[in-house]
Amino acid sequence: MADLRIFSYQPNPRIWKATIAARLCGVSLEVRGARPRELASWLWDFDARPLTEAERQSPDDTARAARTGFSGSLRKTDAFLTANPFGTVPVAFSPDGRTGIFESNSIMRAVARLAGDAHPLYGADAYTAARVDSFLDVSLVFARDSQIYLLAMNGDGLTAEIHASAEKAFEIYLSGIEQALAPDRHFLVGDEVTLADICFVAEICLFSRERANRERLRDLDLPVISDGAEARFPRAMAHHQRLSALPAFAPDVGPYMAKLEADIARADAG
Ligand SMILES: N[C@@H](CCC(=O)N[C@@H](CS)C(=O)NCC(=O)O)C(=O)O
Known part of the structure; x- marks a missing residue:
């Protein structure tokens, strides 16, 4: 079992x-x-x-x-x-x-x-675990606006207000992640991958779905929020890329993002 x-x-x-x-x-x-x-x-x-x-x-x-x-x-x-x-x-x-x-x-x-002590994914002491929690809490705040935005795009309910909230949430979340990785840190907390990194990757992959809605955004005269994220948040987006390729992440992230990229290419071509 x-x-x-x-x-x-x-x-x-x-x-x-x-x-x-x-x-x-x-x-x-x-x-x-x-x-x-x-x-x-x-x-x-x-x-x-x-x-x-x-x-x-x-x-x-x-x-x-x-x-x-x-x-x-x-x-x-x-x-x-x-x-x-x-x-x-x-x-x-x-x-x-x-x-x-x-x-x-x-x-x-x-x-x-x-897992107990098998892997310090949740930090090896109370301070580190609490710092991991800090990242999970801000991720959930971001996820709330992100979910409202993505669901609105799936239906007909997208408004300029919803878009503005998502844009602000994305900016705040990515700015914090960018800062946490400065000047050249490899992980959000400590020197190993933790739940904070895993959550970050999942939330960014979810948000990537906005790019499949480029046409709808264009019709509403609204920008694609994540366009140019690599230039605006280079450390954060490189962190996302690097983690996504790791063996523990790739089996989930790889096929999903490949399908999403194909959907986006089809949407752009049509
Ligand atoms: N913040 C939650 C989001 C969960 C959530 O909102 N799930 C929705 C689907 S996206 C749901 O289960 N809806 C059930 C319902 O409408 O009754 C999480 O990360 O697990």
Whole structure:
């Protein structure tokens, strides 16, 4: 049995936080889920699974209105909501299903804690661990604006205000990362990769999705926020590139970014 079971739509850079950490520190994960659209016909539960055709046709008391990133209704069991009160994915569970862990940063922290001393991903002492937390907290603040922006681009709700909030969030987050890597540091905290670096890579990959919406942004006369990021934040973006190529990161980041680049090239050509 795996040390942790994760349920999420896939691919999802938020779950890479856990899968990358798990590769580095030898924790075993079971990841369940399917493409975003398919999750509407799954039972959201510790024992998550596709609904049968009969279950799909007869909505029961597990049907709940979707709130973020999904529309219509989702089928979440009472046990799922007891373990995961905000009802979001990704979610992780202890092997007995009793403890739910929500928020992708916390799922990643769970992986590091399960590893014990196997790898100091969460810092080797209280001060370093707290500094890692500092980066995870600012990452979540950035992720909030980033999520609102990306979801608005997926639908029809993108406004100049949402774009301006995302632009400011990107600027603040990347400026801090740039400063943390000055003058020529190799990692955000200490001398080894930590959860802070892993989270940073996942959030930047997620944000990269904006570039597939260049045309929509152009129609609204709004700039692509991440255009020119390499020139504005050279240390931060080089850090992202360098980490993405490492063996623990590449299996997740490589295929996702390759597909995204192909989507972007197609969108630009059309
Ligand atoms: N900050 C959260 C974001 C999780 C989140 O917002 N998940 C959305 C999908 S993008 C969700 O599960 N929505 C379920 C619903 O609408 O009921 C994390 O990093 O895990």
